Amino acid sequence: MLAENYRLMAEYNRWMNSKLLDAAGQLTQAELKRDSGAFLIQFWARLTI
DSSP states (O other), X not given: OHHHHHHHHHHHXXXXXXXXXXXXXXXXXXXXXXXXXXXXXXXXXXXXX
């Protein structure tokens, strides 16, 4: 059962990463590199860490 949970979490992670990268692909370079002013740094920096 534990192995099945890890497999499910890995599938979800792959799916969510794909959605995140698809969404990021819709942004301009300026939008990616803009300081959001939130606790997160630039979106671009988060993608490249």
